[in-house]
Amino acid sequence: MNLETTATVQTLLSTPKKIVITGHKNPDGDAIGSCLGLYFFLKANGHDAQVIMPNDFPDFLKWLPGIDTLIIHEKEVEKSTERIENADLIFTLDFNALNRVGDLQPLLEKSTAKFIMIDHHQQPDAYAVATYSDVRMSSTCEMVYHFIDALGGNQQISKAIATLLYTGIMTDTGSFRFSSTTPVTHKVIAHLLEAGANNAAIHQNVYDTNSPDRMRLLGVALKNLQIFPEYKTAFITLSQKELDTHNFKKGDTEGFVNYALSVKGVRFAVIFIENKQESIVKISLRSKGDFSVNEFSRKHYNGGGHTNAAGGRSLQSLNKTITHFISILPDYTEELNDDA
Numbered sequence: 426m427n428l429e430t431t432a433t434v435q436t437l438l439s440t441p442k443k444i445v446i447t448g449h450k451n452p453d454g455d456a457i458g459s460c461l462g463l464y465f466f467l468k469a470n471g472h473d474a475q476v477i478m479p480n481d482f483p484d485f486l487k488w489l490p491g492i493d494t495l496i497i498h499e500k501e502v503e504k505s506t507e508r509i510e511n512a513d514l515i516f517t518l519d520f521n522a523l524n525r526v527g528d529l530q531p532l533l534e535k536s537t538a539k540f541i542m543i544d545h546h547q548q549p550d551a552y553a554v555a556t557y558s559d560v561r562m563s564s565t566c567e568m569v570y571h572f573i574d575a576l577g578g579n580q581q582i583s584k585a586i587a588t589l590l591y592t593g594i595m596t597d598t599g600s601f602r603f604s605s606t607t608p609v610t611h612k613v614i615a616h617l618l619e620a621g622a623n624n625a626a627i628h629q630n631v632y633d634t635n636s637p638d639r640m641r642l643l644g645v646a647l648k649n650l651q652i653f654p655e656y657k658t659a660f661i662t663l664s665q666k667e668l669d670t671h672n673f674k675k676g677d678t679e680g681f682v683n684y685a686l687s688v689k690g691v692r693f694a695v696i697f698i699e700n701k702q703e704s705i706v707k708i709s710l711r712s713k714g715d716f717s718v719n720e721f722s723r724k725h726y727n728g729g730g731h732t733n734a735a736g737g738r739s740l741q742s743l744n745k746t747i748t749h750f751i752s753i754l755p756d757y758t759e760e761l762n763d764d765a
């Protein structure tokens with residue numbers, strides 16, 4: 426965090442404030458970990474803080490410290506509206522534009538509170554009085570660590586904060602394997618372990634809680650895998666019917682797209698998941714190397730994210746979405762075969 430941003434934040438936090446901390450719709454480990462990690466730090470420093478998420482999140486994150494304090498807007502609209510209307514300060518974490526927060530968007534746009542952004546996505550919007558944005562960062566959790574450190578709070582990293590930040594760094598880096606993982610990331614992790622994060626327990630809580638239904642749904646996803654060697658591309662589809670047959674629960678498809686990306690030679694992988702309730706197809710895109718799924722998703726799926734991980738949506742049927750995807754692949758022949 427640069428000196429100017431640090432100074433602005435220090436001034437804003439120099440007296441006790443009513444604070445709302447919020448993350449993106451369909452919050453993941455990094456969104457929840459960073460928001461709750463910051464929550465514990467602000468509480469310990471005399472602020473009245475509250476984490477509000479737009480909607481619910483997967484069960485494999487429900488063991489996290491402080492999870493019971495969190496308000497899910499979709500479930501408690503009045504309570505969340507009141508907190509937002511009375512907030513002096515609003516932290517927006519792990520997203521780069523107010524259209525990423527679902528039904529919270531109008532409330533945030535109406536708010537007269539001052540905004541502070543902490544985020545690692547590309548092309549951040551400029552709505553905050555203090556913007557700590559760094560696309561080279563592995564995760565927003567790593568940034569919250571640096572944020573606390575810049576405010577002189579390094580010794581205040583409790584076991585709860587360490588557990589939360591470890592979890593988000595772990596989930597956003599694919600367990601420390603993506604190229605966004607730096608020597609500094611590992612130094613931060615080392616300190617989080619010293620501060621009490623239990624790495625084995627965290628990995629187990631997040632990754633070893635599969636239901637039999639989820640494992641069978643993965644089987645279906647893998648059967649549906651299509652590979653296009655000429656474009657170094659693979660994709661997976663899941664229809665609403667296939668989800669229903671396997672009692673789909675939020676989070677069940679997390680990580681499935683990585684199986685497509687793990688096929689030898691593949692550098693562009695996509696999963697298309699039908700969502701009849703929202704009348705959309707939710708799309709997750711992953712890549713290896715220079716091929717930017719952020720750009721691809723911005724162009725075709727009204728989405729975005731990072732160079733190697735992005736999301737978006739299609740308003741067409743699952744079939745049409747897939748036909749369209751296959752039809753545009755030839756446009757990317759060169760880029761996808763541009764040998765590294």
Ligand code: 5GP
Binds near residue numbers: 525729735737
């Ligand atoms: P996922 O595919 O796991 O949902 O998301 C991958 C990355 O892209 C995450 O960093 C996520 O925040 C971002 N992302 C997912 N969906 C969207 C979207 O609809 N719009 C934008 N701008 N980013 C998204």
Ligand code: MN
Binds near residue numbers: 545
């Ligand atoms: Mn993140």
